[in-house]
Amino acid sequence: MGRIVEVEAYIGTDDLASHARFGPTPRNAVMFGPPGIAYVYLVYGMYECLNVVTEPEGRAAAILIRAVEPIEGVDAVRAARRGWTLRRAGLGIGDPATIADASRIDSLPAGRLCSGPGLLAAGFDIGRDETGVDLLDPDAPLRLEARPAGEPEPAIRTTARVGIDSVPEPWRHRPWRFLDPGSLAVSGPRRA
DNA sequence: TGAATGATGCACT
DNA sequence: GTGCATCATTCAC
Numbered sequence: 682m683g684r685i686v687e688v689e690a691y692i693g694t695d696d697l698a699s700h701a702r703f704g705p706t707p708r709n710a711v712m713f714g715p716p717g718i719a720y721v722y723l724v725y726g727m728y729e730c731l732n733v734v735t736e737p738e739g740r741a742a743a744i745l746i747r748a749v750e751p752i753e754g755v756d757a758v759r760a761a762r763r764g765w766t767l768r769r770a771g772l773g774i775g776d777p778a779t780i781a782d783a784s785r786i787d788s789l790p791a792g793r794l795c796s797g798p799g800l801l802a803a804g805f806d807i808g809r810d811e812t813g814v815d816l817l818d819p820d821a822p823l824r825l826e827a828r829p830a831g832e833p834e835p836a837i838r839t840t841a842r843v844g845i846d847s848v849p850e851p852w853r854h855r856p857w858r859f860l861d862p863g864s865l866a867v868s869g870p871r872r873a
Numbered sequence: 874t875g876a877a878t879g880a881t882g883c884a885c886t
Numbered sequence: 887g888t889g890c891a892t893c894a895t896t897c898a899c
Contacts, residue, residue: 725889
């Protein structure tokens with residue numbers, strides 16, 4: 682269990698940074714479906730990214746979950762990250778420099794275990810199989826929960842989205858990344 | 874402190 | 887065939 686501290690919005694087929702920009706395809710089909718559904722895809726050949734569909738059926742939009750602060754089950758998250766790394770190493774996939782020594786993960790503070798979309802998926806054992814899962818189902822193993830009553834809403838900062846440098850304006854600098862600047866788990870720059 | 878780099882599979886034109 | 891909604895490391899300043 683963790684607290685989501687960083688997300689990005691991808692809205693509509695006009696958004697040239699969104700997978701929906703080509704219209705419905707086999708990969709992005711769930712983006713055009715009902716909201717609350719998971720959309721998981723593979724980037725750069727090795728990292729999975731978790732998205733949540735946000736608009737009613739027919740309108741393509743999703744939120745990319747970029748970072749999570751593990752709160753409960755930190756050991757399980759750590760084990761999942763180790764397992765992910767060892768699995769890749771076992772397959773001989775990846776550059777030896779990138780496939781870091783799995784034991785290095787043990788010295789990582791809990792707040793940095795899921796500081797990035799790829800790391801988050803690794804830490805929670807999320808893969809493309811999870812595409813289509815209803816994240817609002819309170820009984821689902823993978824699900825979204827509301828902020829606990831009484832917990833104060835953090836101050837939210839907005840910035841441009843990350844990793845879309847080749848996307849033309851105005852999409853590239855749309856302030857559609859939302860983060861809690863106070864969290865150690867946030868990936869990358871904290872201000873625009 | 875920051876920029877450059879490589880590893881990788883697959884969706885897409 | 888081309889280009890990614892990434893990450894960790896290396897090298898320069």
